[in-house]
Amino acid sequence: MTASRGPIAIEVIDSHTAGEPTRLVIEGGPDLGTGPLADRLERFREHFDRYRSAIVNEPRGSEALVGALLCTPHRADCDFGVIFFNNVGFLGMCGHGTIGLIASLAHAGRCTPGSFRIDTPVGLVNARLHADGRIDVENVTSYRKARQVRVPVGGVGSVRGDIAWGGNWFFLTHEQPLDIEPGNVAALSEFAWQLRQAVNAAGFPEVDHVELFAPSPGGAPRARNFVLCPGGAYDRSPCGTGTSAKLACLAAEGELEEGETWTQESLIGSSFSARYRWHARDRGEITPTITGAAHVTGEARLRLDPDDPFCWGIRP
Numbered sequence: 041m042t043a044s045r046g047p048i049a050i051e052v053i054d055s056h057t058a059g060e061p062t063r064l065v066i067e068g069g070p071d072l073g074t075g076p077l078a079d080r081l082e083r084f085r086e087h088f089d090r091y092r093s094a095i096v097n098e099p100r101g102s103e104a105l106v107g108a109l110l111c112t113p114h115r116a117d118c119d120f121g122v123i124f125f126n127n128v129g130f131l132g133m134c135g136h137g138t139i140g141l142i143a144s145l146a147h148a149g150r151c152t153p154g155s156f157r158i159d160t161p162v163g164l165v166n167a168r169l170h171a172d173g174r175i176d177v178e179n180v181t182s183y184r185k186a187r188q189v190r191v192p193v194g195g196v197g198s199v200r201g202d203i204a205w206g207g208n209w210f211f212l213t214h215e216q217p218l219d220i221e222p223g224n225v226a227a228l229s230e231f232a233w234q235l236r237q238a239v240n241a242a243g244f245p246e247v248d249h250v251e252l253f254a255p256s257p258g259g260a261p262r263a264r265n266f267v268l269c270p271g272g273a274y275d276r277s278p279c280g281t282g283t284s285a286k287l288a289c290l291a292a293e294g295e296l297e298e299g300e301t302w303t304q305e306s307l308i309g310s311s312f313s314a315r316y317r318w319h320a321r322d323r324g325e326i327t328p329t330i331t332g333a334a335h336v337t338g339e340a341r342l343r344l345d346p347d348d349p350f351c352w353g354i355r356p
């Protein structure tokens with residue numbers, strides 16, 4: 041006789057950071073075993089991908105939702121470990137998600153104002169929770185890989201932009217014809233999607249985020265961005281890893297000094313403040329810090345019923 045398969049229960053805390061949602065899995069997620077977070081991410085991808093889809097995709101989630109699996113850290117010097125994922129796959133790091141992680145853990149009584157070390161698949165991240173709820177995220181080392189790469193885009197001609205790492209790979213450009221405002225989401229998404237194909241075809245297959253810039257109504261040193269995420273959703277927040285990549289480009293170009301504040305605005309008008317210090321100036325490597333806040337929007341127990349035809353989510 042086969043054992044009956046009952047529903048699986050997964051405990052989550054939902055939050056948003058500057059408008060961008062995060063779903064933190066605190067109990068009941070897949071057992072990825074031990075070892076470095078990068079290895080556990082591969083185990084997640086290979087053996088438990090349906091959990092990823094069930095947690096963030098419809099009917100329980102949405103294309104904008106980023107999942108965060110709370111893990112025991114591998115590094116002995118860390119307080120928490122985390123693996124981020126989205127509607128189509130996994131993220132190296134996630135800035136808004138780290139702010140959501142700390143705010144959710146504080147909500148759950150698992151941390152109080154102070155500093156925390158977080159183990160991620162792409163390296164150590166430091167976070168600080170302030171008494172007023174602001175959260176600083178000192179991200180992984182970030183750098184510009186290529187300057188002013190020119191790619192062809194149908195109907196527009198060629199577009200130049202930088203390729204940079206901020207915990208994920210970005211193509212960043214100011215050369216875009218659209219106002220960055222909510223009424224233009226469809227056109228911005230279509231343009232950014234075309235750019236991504238062109239950048240990948242130009243020899244940068246690793247780039248899966250595209251970041252478009254426009255001047256901010258507030259003037260410099262700030263800008264408004266539109267970030268297209270790997271699964272086609274746009275980031276409602278100013279994107280923490282995208283802001284890190286932007287800082288790396290500004291630093292490399294000599295357009296922002298070490299310690300100077302950069303304000304990154306999102307399409308919906310939310311913002312992060314950001315700054316950097318040099319990690320290895322001769323190599324153009326910086327350590328970025330992003331500051332923002334998150335708000336808890338819900339606590340839930342997800343129910344994965346094997347008799348539900350969409351138990352494992354509707355894949356895009």
Ligand code: PYC
Pocket residue numbers: 060106131133134135136137208269275277278279280281282
């Ligand atoms: O904040 O780093 C970020 C991020 C990446 C994808 C969505 N948000």
